[in-house]
Amino acid sequence: MKSKLLMSFALLAGVLTVCSPLFAHHGSAAYKADKVIVLKQATVTRFVWANPHTMVLFDAKDDKGNVSHWAGEAGSPSAVRLLGWTRNSLQPGDVITVHLYPSKFESTVGRLDKIVLTNGTTLKDSPRGDRGVISRY
Amino acid sequence: MRNLLKVCVVSLAGALLVSPHVLAQTSPKPNRGGADTLYDKLGDTGSGGAAPRRDLTGFWAGQVAAKLNEVAPLTPWGREQFRLHKNNSQFPVSESNDPIKGCDPLGFPRNMLFMTRGIAFAQMPGRMLELFQFNRVWREIWTDGRQLPKDVGGNSADAPDPRWYGYSVGHWEGDYTFVVDTVGSDERSWLDNVGHPHSIDLRVQERYTRVSHNTLEVTITINDPKTYTKPFVITKSSFKWIPRQDYEEQLCVPSEEAEYLKLIGDPAAPATSGK
Numbered sequence: 091m092k093s094k095l096l097m098s099f100a101l102l103a104g105v106l107t108v109c110s111p112l113f114a115h116h117g118s119a120a121y122k123a124d125k126v127i128v129l130k131q132a133t134v135t136r137f138v139w140a141n142p143h144t145m146v147l148f149d150a151k152d153d154k155g156n157v158s159h160w161a162g163e164a165g166s167p168s169a170v171r172l173l174g175w176t177r178n179s180l181q182p183g184d185v186i187t188v189h190l191y192p193s194k195f196e197s198t199v200g201r202l203d204k205i206v207l208t209n210g211t212t213l214k215d216s217p218r219g220d221r222g223v224i225s226r227y
Numbered sequence: 228m229r230n231l232l233k234v235c236v237v238s239l240a241g242a243l244l245v246s247p248h249v250l251a252q253t254s255p256k257p258n259r260g261g262a263d264t265l266y267d268k269l270g271d272t273g274s275g276g277a278a279p280r281r282d283l284t285g286f287w288a289g290q291v292a293a294k295l296n297e298v299a300p301l302t303p304w305g306r307e308q309f310r311l312h313k314n315n316s317q318f319p320v321s322e323s324n325d326p327i328k329g330c331d332p333l334g335f336p337r338n339m340l341f342m343t344r345g346i347a348f349a350q351m352p353g354r355m356l357e358l359f360q361f362n363r364v365w366r367e368i369w370t371d372g373r374q375l376p377k378d379v380g381g382n383s384a385d386a387p388d389p390r391w392y393g394y395s396v397g398h399w400e401g402d403y404t405f406v407v408d409t410v411g412s413d414e415r416s417w418l419d420n421v422g423h424p425h426s427i428d429l430r431v432q433e434r435y436t437r438v439s440h441n442t443l444e445v446t447i448t449i450n451d452p453k454t455y456t457k458p459f460v461i462t463k464s465s466f467k468w469i470p471r472q473d474y475e476e477q478l479c480v481p482s483e484e485a486e487y488l489k490l491i492g493d494p495a496a497p498a499t500s501g502k
Contacts (some may be wrong), residue, residue: 120319120320120321120495120496121495138483138486140480140483140486140487141476141477141478141479141480141483142477142478142479142483142484143483143484143487143491145487145490145491147490161490161491161494162491163487163491165263166477167475167477168360168475168477169263169264169291170263171475172262172263172265172268173262173263193494193495193496194496195496197494197495197496198494199490199491199494199495200495216263217263
């Protein structure tokens with residue numbers, strides 16, 4: 091009994107130790123930090139190579155064929171250029187698979203995780219933050 | 228004992244119920260798709276030989292954000308200022324009041340703590356210029372022996388105005404450490420991304436030490452008795468010599484920022500959400 095009690099305490103302490111800093115870091119920012127959604131067969135409508143935010147606008151269809159207009163943000167050109175992006179990485183009409191962290195509030199915007207082109211090229215986004223602080227640059 | 232065990236198990240279950248959102252953060256793993264700063268991409272650059280004497284001239288690569296120490300305890304005035312600041316980490320962009328949201332200047336010393344991908348020094352007679360990749364900003368650091376201005380922002384007729392990047396003087400201590408003292412930073416700027424405040428009474432000391440040809444280290448000390456109960460070192464960070472001696476243009480462009488807010492920042496979350 092005593093060992094079970096100690097184990098329970100240890101587990102509880104462990105859970106709280108692991109959880110508390112994460113709560114502090116990503117508490118209530120706009121995007122879900124724990125979920126990446128995948129939008130396949132999306133079509134690029136606009137690619138904005140701008141400081142301090144790179145943006146990808148695209149259309150995606152749901153299972154019923156309804157089209158939604160999406161906007162995804164990535165790091166600054168200074169950041170994503172080092173990850174292999176260029177100002178010409180995406181063109182309107184390109185078909186892509188988008189992995190993104192969606193808004194917590196059900197709007198069709200998100201922070202990009204990565205984009206996969208039909209030729210297999212993967213454009214990864216820059217890391218989301220440092221100490222949980224800022225991430226959009 | 229049995230009741231105690233029950234309490235513990237219930238507490239653990241409660242913690243687990245509260246935590247799945249957080250625990251799930253490990254799956255999927257956050258994308259860490261390689262170096263996104265020149266600092267990281269350069270890797271181990273080696274020493275490059277001995278540091279030149281009394282010379283910081285050149286372009287240097289740093290991290291996006293310096294690793295910061297905890298700030299000293301806030302004074303009551305400091306706490307009140309801090310309470311008013313809504314940062315970009317805890318608040319959706321639509322609700323944040325971080326000055327950089329509208330492309331206001333980072334100001335000093337925040338620009339030595341964030342957006343430090345690229346800095347440079349240019350030495351001139353009587354002054355050192357420090358240049359920043361982000362927003363192509365520069366500071367003059369006077370080395371001609373003049374004193375720092377007094378009563379910046381005061382009421383007297385000759386009191387200098389506060390500046391986003393303050394007033395700075397510098398001197399060499401030995402051949403490899405350049406010491407910069409700064410006053411007069413505009414209170415509208417934040418100390419850091421968390422939104423910690425500073426007052427017009429802020430004094431900052433930077434100690435740049437050129438450890439070798441390729442390595443520059445800086446220690447930054449904050450002394451602001453109106454805002455913090457004691458002085459503290461906010462960071463010790465490091466920069467690497469950029470072999471090609473150039474850096475990116477990286478600007479916060481107001482029209483592009485406005486478009487970002489329209490397309491992404493504001494739709495991402497209702498304005499009434501937040502911590």
